[in-house]
Amino acid sequence: MIAFLIKRLFHAFLVMFIISVISFAIQDNLGDPIQQMVGQSVPDSERAELREELGLNDPFMVQYLRFAKNAMHFDFGYSYFYGEPTIEVVLRHLPATLELVFATTVLIMLFSVPIGVYSAIKPRSPLSRLFMGVSIVGISIPVFLTAIVLIQIFAIGVQFTPFPVDTGWGSWLNGLLSTDGGMPAYGRGDVVHVVGTWSTNFASLEGLSYLVLPSISLASIMLPLFIRLIRAEMLEVLQSDYVKFAKAKGISMRRIYFVHALKNTMLPVITVGGVQIGTLVAYTILTETVFQWPGVGLMFLDAIERSDIPLIVTYLMIVGLIFVITNTLVDLIYGLVNPTVKLTGKPA
Amino acid sequence: MSKVRQQPQYPQESESAQAGDTLLQVRGLEKRFPLSGDFLEQLRFEGGKLKRRQAFVHAINGVDIDVKRGETLCVVGESGCGKSTVARMVMGLLHPTAGEIRYDDRRIDHLSARQLLPYRRRMQMIFQNPYASLNPRMSIQQTLEEPLRFHHPDWSRQQILDKIGEVMVSVGIDPEWGKRFGHEFSGGQRQRIAIARALAVEPEFIVADEPISALDVSIQAQVLNLLMDAQERHHLTYLFITHDLAVVEHFGTRVVVMYLGRVCEVAETRTLFDRPRHPYTQALMSAIPRLDDDGPAHIKLPGEVPTPVNLPSGCVFHGRCPHANDRCRHEIPQLIETQGSQVACHAIEEGRL
Amino acid sequence: MTIAPTSSSTTSPSSRWARFRSSYLLYSFKRDWIAQVCFAVFVLLVAAAILAPWLASMNPYDLAQIRILDSELPPFWIDGSDPQYLLGTDAQGRDLLSTILYGARVSLIIGFGAVMLQALLGVTFGLLAGYLGGRVDAFLMRMADIQLSFSTLMVAIIVGAVIKATFGGAVYSEYAVFILVLIIGLAEWPQYARTVRASVLAERSKEYVDAARVMGFRAKRIMFRHILPNTLSPIFVISTVQIANAIISEAALSFLGLGMPETQPSLGSLIKSGFDYLQSGSWWITLIPGAVLIVLVLVINLLGDWLRDVMNPRLYKG
């Protein structure tokens, strides 16, 4: 168990090391702090002096070690644009993103398991076919397009009038096809302050309504993947000898599906899915842009526009840390759930 | 690099005069496979401290085998006894951890792929699974043609085609079917094609790794007959790996019985079946289901084959042996000559058995 | 004694064409109307994109042809449309249909280009890792894992951002097609590498590879002549999915402003440029290119699904 933990932690450190090297390389090559600190009027000699003073002429390794040491204390320097420590800027935007990811994860878990299992148990039923059809359409729509369509339908509203307006049935049908819009689609709306930089959308109905469209559009990219994954795994498990043997034992089908098959299905889903949840953070860049959601994704994109290198680097490091933490947690959970992994680092 | 020998059509004919001399000699062969992958996976938590410990699968632990020219040497044992590993090391598919393999008096286990090339024509291999041993993307013609082109770059197209036709007929496959692909044939037919591929380069020595285990009874007989025909016609020497003692009894000249990576007993087939000496050989033979009821009473072995990760000390068989004593638990028995067979057993050496 | 093959009922397939004609692939294609429709739509879209310069009524790259006064005209079925512009015009007064045709061309070029680069990198690394094993394998696959855990989109965005910050927006716009192919190719090679490696490992353990080694064939010959042809079907299947993914990635990057410039729009940058006019009611500028993008990706994905069912290869999960 301890060896397993150490192995995972070592792996995590390795990944963080690589991310930090990349981040530092970006900072070293692209950011010129002198440019930001002093104006154009300062003569070159003075710049060179400042350069020396700040240690910018030191060898790469020395500079990297300084960067890494500061990074350990979450000190990534000052944002060019905001003029305050980048870590504070990131922390200010982080809760919005995390809440969005959390809401999305809940949506995915709520829908993927029942739908995936159902369409594996009854692969030929019309409903399963519908689910599979919708899911492949879902995969094929880029997340920002889903967001745009959702905005058009639920925020702006659609007026369809293919039927005669003056008849009762016609206007009823038109009403059925049209939407009024009005769903909030820009920003977070009113949030309730919790602690520190964390204000939440979950405390009020109003706040929750702002989450609806962004989280649905973010879920639209992952949900179909999960449904298809669960279905495929479950179909495979249902073909296995141990399921046949359970049938031959006279166990009820319900128990076979939900005790014998589901647990075996979920094992690979945990590994694959856990990683995917981590990558949701990356997709928030797209949804946040469409919905002007004030999270780190939007902040990152703005930072790119403004060439705010320290902020970009901080974002990379923090998001990298989030990825590493989720991956490590997923590995741990997998090890705990799967009896054939003895947490020694290798399957027995 | 050793010189490529000029081989006549059937080079063994001139050499068969020396029948009985040793063609393949294996001495002190060992093979272990590392069980744990990278450095981190070798870490163990022991007595409050992290320790690095490399675990190994000890597949082969000191095996001596001699294959005499013209004979069929059968290697039998249960799964995990290392019989296939021996075969693969002889063919250079695996590298031994220790020990040496000599072919025709020249050491071959440390040769590079290029240096091995001349031996590739002389030694060939037939595999267990006929469904996996033919490349699914190549037609039978291509499968047979490739080794010929590779080993005889100077041959004309007609020469190659003639040779392919000849081997196909000799294994009972209509040369007309050359354009077809492996999946169009049944298991027995595929095994014939695999045999044809091995025969095409005119080897003198063939390692057959469970060549009939995956086949049905009626097909097994066909393939065994084919192997015997080929041996007669081309004066082949076989190293025949199998778990089926009935086949050994019928087919083998001499038998090597293996258990957990060591040799228990070596004897002429007749001698072994008339008088199995080693307790494991005896148990193994009593376990074959026979058609008639007069077979020996089944000797029950307690326990199961231990894993080759933590090899038992002393005689590897002591944990299941009804005759084991303290010496067996500590001292590794060596092969000793007794009544026409070689046996590695303290009990026999001491006359307890 | 000679024996006929078991399937003596089938006629002896001689040429590749004959084999294709009697193949299961074609058989199941003939029976699957969804596959047929998808294939037809895909061919149609690709043909339209290739023939864009001849099909389009105007060249959206040519500033001289643009009439700014005609901007934001709706498509033909809505009041106030101009019959000259079948699908209306965008905010700059470009004919939307023509722009979409050109945009689809750019999207497809980037999609195919990126997948070719991915395949080159992925197949090479996957083959090496799978066949050589050991440290090479451990290193390559760890790199792939790290990159994948970071998500391909993220990697693409970062690489794009770095390139843009290094060379500046103008250079970026000028060489956008090449840069996007490079970015998406670099970001998504691990998918390929892992699929190829998994199937190389599966093939390598089969006895026909041992048989080839026993024959004395060299590693290169075994790798390319024996193993690679047997990993083609998973490569083929994953290629279709990856083209769809690359087109989506390109659209996403363009949408984020890291893709094609508006003067040389792809479907993604068309959607982006139209997005600003969504609130003002000009939905068609963003939604019509969006619909084309969806249809294009959908048919490729459906074809990929169909191929996977037919070829039934072992694909790497995740």
Added chain:
Amino acid sequence: MALLEVSNLDVRFALRQGDVKALRDVSFTLDRGERLGIVGESGAGKSVAAFTILNLIAKPGYIADGSIRFDGRELTTMKPRQLQQIRGNKVSMIFQDPMMTLNPVLTIGEQMIECLKAHRRIRRRDAREIALNKLHQVYIPSPERRLDQYPHELSGGMRQRIIIAIALLLDPDVIVADEPTTALDVTIQAEIMELLLELCEKHNVALILITHDLGVVSQVTQRMLVMYAGRVIEQGPTREIINDAEHPYTQGLINALPQMATPGQRLNQIPGSMPSLANTPPGCAFHPRCSFSVDANGERRRDCREVIPTFVRSGNCDVACHMVRELVERHSPEHDASDNGPSEKREAL
């Protein structure tokens, strides 16, 4: 009345090339406590027969015709819920590969207890007691510990013992064992087979043993069926068939064993291979490989080529062969002797 009565069973697989007939006109009976062997090579349909008995044949397979009566009740038309009450309870199964048969994520105890709870109203503690008792019966060392272990912690032989314990859990009337020792090593094979034989005898459980190993059949079973290309071609007392098989295929199969030939000499091989079920020859399916079906002129006999042979009684055995029928009829004056098989029918193929 026989405990299990299978008659005229037809099982087909609906594949894209059309229906493949996996079992054709299979009939046999099993008495209480009797041990019956079903022998055949791969593709003969013996595993399909095993799974069909409990109606466990999975799609695209289906029972096209025939009946399976267990203890007087028809299984082919039974409702799934009732069938569930018979599976594992009255008739239990042992599968081929013990490494694949147990669910890897459930403990041994869980997999035993759920079986008891599915068929009896029983408290968990009592179920555990019964499970423990059964593990003792199959000679598993330290059974208490095993109950809380997962399958991957046990060896193949041990797992097969546990599977036998599960099969015996509810004191069934019949155990269907589908190649129970094929995946095991020789020494373990013999032990498992002996254990199975011992337990069946002790508890008076009937056994249907599916195997390709003639040696195993001859040691364990009292009666045997030989199958070829989906049909039963010979059935009767095991000893009688082993010692003196009538059907050319059975003869060929026994004679092809290495122990039937002089060491060093060629084995008596049967030419050719078993036809695929999708492509069975007309008439007697074995005729293209049969060395007896040639008439005086050296041509294949017409009846062998065209007419599916029906069973004829010869000694205590039933044999489906035209030549055996001829021999039998020549020797017995009453022609209507014992044609208890189904009437001759031609099959269009």
